[in-house]
Amino acid sequence: MLGIIRVLTTDQDDILQEHGAILHEKYKINSISRCIPSQPNGIYDDRSEEIAIPKIIELARQMEAEGKVDVLTISCAADPALEETRAQVKIPVLGAGICGAHAASMVGNKIGVIGISSDPPKRMKEELREKFHSYSYSPTLRKTTDLFREDAKPELLALVQQVISSGADTILFACTGFSTIRLKDYLRSRVNVPIIDLVEAQGIAYQLVNRGGNE
DSSP states (O other), rough: OOOEEEESSOOOOOHHHHHHHHHHHOOOOEEEEEEEETTTTTTOOHHHHHHHHHHHHHHHHHHHTTTTSSEEEETTTTTTTTHHHHHHSSOOOEEEHHHHHHHHHHHHSEEEEEESSSSHHHHHHHGGGGGGGEEEEEEOOOOOGGGGGHHHHHHHHHHHHHHHTTOOOOESSSTTTTHHHHHHHHHOOOOOOOEEEHHHHHHHHHHHHHHTOOO
């Protein structure tokens, strides 16, 4: 069983469960999703990440102690508290950003990253190394909650098309909120390069760690 740590605080169960729903739909992975408290806009800058770190560690400890999951994943592109959490629990801990970077590196050489923060996630960029092509974001879509606007997907499509025109041969999402709004499904028929979704990438990594199991 995979434990999913969400860094967007929400009391809407459909939003909380969306990443788990994608993983079950794509890979038949069973999961439990929990979110950290008091961060309704998620993580979108250095300060919000700093505040989230102890919350993530505490939630990871709780989920491990319950004994229901054999792997944890921090479903956030910035991989906040990844090393700190790994030091505090005994079960494997994945990070969405690093998972996505490895998946993108398998299929592309000029990887265009799109997100919602001013800069690309540090760990993600480090993992991409020489395959990092560019980082782009929309100035009007800066928080996870902005992605639920009606015009968000068309705006992100325009951004992706610009990145492809500049030479990118692969698009890598740097926001798990893009998974929540099913952005990849929207883009798939509209662009002609591989698109790496961070939630799907976490599913691939979990299957490797768990030897292909789903329990």
